[in-house]
Amino acid sequence: MAAAEGGEVKLIGSWPSPFVLRARVALNLKGVEYEYLQEKPGPKSELLLRSNPVYKKIPVLLHHCKPVCESMIIVEYVDVVWAAATRAILPADPYERALHRFWAAYIDGKLFPSVVAIAKDEPKMAKVEAVEQLHTGIKLMEEAFERLSKGKGFFGGDAIGYLDIALGCFLGWFKVCEEVTGLKFLDEEKSPLLVGWAERFCSDEAVKDVMPENERLEEYTKLCRAFAAD
Amino acid sequence: MDQSSSLKFLGSWADSHTHRVRLALELKGLVFEYQEEDLVNPSPDLLRHNPIYKKVPALLHDGRAVVESLVILQYIDETWTDKPIMPADPFERAIVRFWCHFADDKLGPAVGLVFSSVGDGQKAAVDGVHENLKLLERELRDGAFKGRRFFGGDNIGLLDIVLGCGSYWLAVFEEVMEVKLVDPDTFPLFHAWLRDFEEQKEVKETIPPIDKLLKYARGIRQMMLSLSTDTITTIIGAPATGNTTSNNDAAVEEIGLLQESIVL
Numbered sequence: 031m032a033a034a035e036g037g038e039v040k041l042i043g044s045w046p047s048p049f050v051l052r053a054r055v056a057l058n059l060k061g062v063e064y065e066y067l068q069e070k071p072g073p074k075s076e077l078l079l080r081s082n083p084v085y086k087k088i089p090v091l092l093h094h095c096k097p098v099c100e101s102m103i104i105v106e107y108v109d110v111v112w113a114a115a116t117r118a119i120l121p122a123d124p125y126e127r128a129l130h131r132f133w134a135a136y137i138d139g140k141l142f143p144s145v146v147a148i149a150k151d152e153p154k155m156a157k158v159e160a161v162e163q164l165h166t167g168i169k170l171m172e173e174a175f176e177r178l179s180k181g182k183g184f185f186g187g188d189a190i191g192y193l194d195i196a197l198g199c200f201l202g203w204f205k206v207c208e209e210v211t212g213l214k215f216l217d218e219e220k221s222p223l224l225v226g227w228a229e230r231f232c233s234d235e236a237v238k239d240v241m242p243e244n245e246r247l248e249e250y251t252k253l254c255r256a257f258a259a260d
Numbered sequence: 261m262d263q264s265s266s267l268k269f270l271g272s273w274a275d276s277h278t279h280r281v282r283l284a285l286e287l288k289g290l291v292f293e294y295q296e297e298d299l300v301n302p303s304p305d306l307l308r309h310n311p312i313y314k315k316v317p318a319l320l321h322d323g324r325a326v327v328e329s330l331v332i333l334q335y336i337d338e339t340w341t342d343k344p345i346m347p348a349d350p351f352e353r354a355i356v357r358f359w360c361h362f363a364d365d366k367l368g369p370a371v372g373l374v375f376s377s378v379g380d381g382q383k384a385a386v387d388g389v390h391e392n393l394k395l396l397e398r399e400l401r402d403g404a405f406k407g408r409r410f411f412g413g414d415n416i417g418l419l420d421i422v423l424g425c426g427s428y429w430l431a432v433f434e435e436v437m438e439v440k441l442v443d444p445d446t447f448p449l450f451h452a453w454l455r456d457f458e459e460q461k462e463v464k465e466t467i468p469p470i471d472k473l474l475k476y477a478r479g480i481r482q483m484m485l486s487l488s489t490d491t492i493t494t495i496i497g498a499p500a501t502g503n504t505t506s507n508n509d510a511a512v513e514e515i516g517l518l519q520e521s522i523v524l
Contacts (some may be wrong), residue, residue, distance in 0.1 A: 106354070128334070131328075
């Protein structure tokens, strides 16, 4: 386990959040010891409001009591601060970095809203568009995987990298979307490379103990929808 | 500086994301070829290099395309490492990235909303900009950027580029919409930073003349106001209450594209 670099490390999070999962996977990859502070349902904690006054959102990494907000910003921060610990999360080559960052932004801008719309059971029109957007997005990610992995197991090559974290932490939510719609988003026929990659990602040491179980995510989704309907 | 590679960049003269890239290239002293794009009719080049979004800016380095302005800026900084625009310290880099995200996610859209607002919506839109500027003013006064001339310190950095290339719209909208957005009494530090930024040599060479921007903004605003109220609510994003004609649809699309270029 890597030492906490002379200062304690805390992560404020919430177990269903794919964004929090990104931060946890990055910390686990680097072997960083950290205290995980689970936000309780209901009003946000004082610590969270103080640490992220602009967005009031998780995840927030606290290192030497200084807050780092936004999941992929946390991933880059962890990658540099604990650079000596293990192999880099971001590629060394600037062009490859640009591709990883581009696709991570695409996931957040296009795939995430689709997942939310489907999981939340938005009105029909929005859901139809969301389903289409998710199908399109996964097709593009399959093509991106082929180019970026260069025949290896991950977007980052031999091991989990930046884009693996960005996309992989949504895998649980893709399954929820499949449950909700009865459709297949990641399937052997249309996205064989991603199916193989998903298994490798989910079974990785840095991921398997922190990835929420499907049943738990599905229960959570049902609860949210019931709550919203009231 | 040794630049043995070829650089070409596709942009649009009134697009603030294009200005971000141009300013970064100028600050780094890089030689590049520029291709002006029509926002409404992207060239085959642009469609080939940015098939996902079909938008400017696109940077071509030895024929390989990098798109999305924040991705491009970091690419430029990491490829040509002289005169860095990102700080060296990881925590400072995280702060810069956070506020860049804020600029694109909160402040920019709030400013855009002022421009597309009509009637009673205008006051709410102006209040929205003020709420977001307050957050920045606070950081300049007491927070991460306390005591600095620029967000990047003594020199223009990546966050200055991101915030600065688009902040000129604040002055333009103040005039076109007849609203007050950056009151020097309410936002003294932001106001001072903006004036200082705009005086820098490379910034003056990048940002188009204000009268050209005013004319452009007035033109779009007039186009918007000449459409039906229903169509305007479509542009703002609220549900339309009636039907729009096919002429209106085309105009809406054009205005939407042009508007997207007018963001912080």
